[in-house]
Amino acid sequence: MKMQIGALVAGAVVVTSMATGGAAAEDRLQTILDRGYIIVGTGSTNPPWHFKDDQGNLVGYDVDMGHILAKAIFDDPEKVEYVTQSSDSRIPNVLTDKVDVTCQFMTVTGGRAQQVNFTIPYYREGVGVLMMKDGDYKSYDDLVAAGDGITVSVLQNVYAEDMVHQALPDAKVDQYDSVDLMYQALNSGRADAAATDMSSAKWFVAQNPDRYVEGGYGWNPQTYSCAVKKGDPDFLHFVDIAFREAMTGVDFPAYSASFEKWFGEKPPAPQVGFPGELR
């Protein structure tokens, strides 16, 4: 279904871009300033990235990246409007100007970089393992030691088996077609561990500290960046600068608080003196 929607959206966008012809030179930053708020595209169903909290507010690390941009542009982190979009809509909504920027746990790939401009990275995701707190195995090392005696549940994917075997070469892999079934296999003891996105695993453990533990090892790294439309290098540069200064400069305290809130650890603090990112 996801693939179908993706194909349909791609088709719709091709037709649209044919209708619009070439992209005219534009000044996105000025458009945003005139409008009075920035429009950020993100999702609403994936903690800790972008989700609705108990009060129905959109929160998460992706959402905070939007606040960082609003702060940089208007000196007011609240001058941002979020457009809720499905994962399939991340690129189409940028291309059709539905959003100024998409921040939605988007993996940087060469193919995508041909369609949109990626900003500097703001997270590196990996795969981690989740286990029951009262189970036989409590860390990645336990799982490795168990060799072929363990079963790992994973979300169904063409490369899921290889992905698990990269880190646990002898484990038996059971694939499930939804995240909750994957967790259910772990809960019921059909699997000894669940392999899932490191950030999701950590979040899940943080929400259920009495039930689960996270293995402490991440593999299969992939880079997450926000995306903007091609054709406006000035705006891309601006977003990059805003993110860089949040991660290494004047806006670090707010960024650090966000990072710690969603990932449970402090990001490395920038050091005074030589700019560390150039080291």
Place this chain on the structure above:
Amino acid sequence: MERFLEVLDSASGPLWHGFLLTVGISGAAVVLGTILGLVIGLMLTYGGRIAALPFRGFVDIVRGTPVLVLILASYYMPAGLGISPGPIEAGVLALTIFCASHIGETLRGALNAIPAGQTDAARAIGLTFPQMLAYVLVPQALRQIAPNFVNTAVEIVKASSLLSAIGVGELLLTTQEVIGRTFMTMEFYALVGALYLVINLTISAGGGWVERRFQNQ
């Protein structure tokens, strides 16, 4: 179960909002689609070959297109014309178009089913064309299309769940947001299924009541 009720209590506000949005969007699409559909039905039947042609094309294209494609097209294609509808506007537009094509085709069928003798008789007693429509043809056609109309309204409510694909915070997306936070998948999909059922059974019951009233006349 206890946890479910707890979560349900905390999520009831957003879910209620999603429920109202589903009902509101569906209602707007059915009302607008019916008005447009009546025009289409009349044009298809009495417009003459040339004038009916664009309406024929509209109905055939829309009815031959999946609703999801109509939704995505309504959301993305206007960008080519320099306008950018929001998700809700695009959603109402897509469902209205979908509804209008179905109502239009149903009305055409119903009007065609009325024996030609009635038209002749209406002319013979000196009714003008609008009078003939108002007093003779449309009342009979409406009675014919009532069951189909209810069916279309139910289809629209179900199709409105597809609007979650373009980020409309209707009932399904709101439910998915709750599931995203709580991982209570089965419980909340069961709940949302029941809520759609409540909406559609209400429509069916209302439709049945109207049908019986028509029959008794």
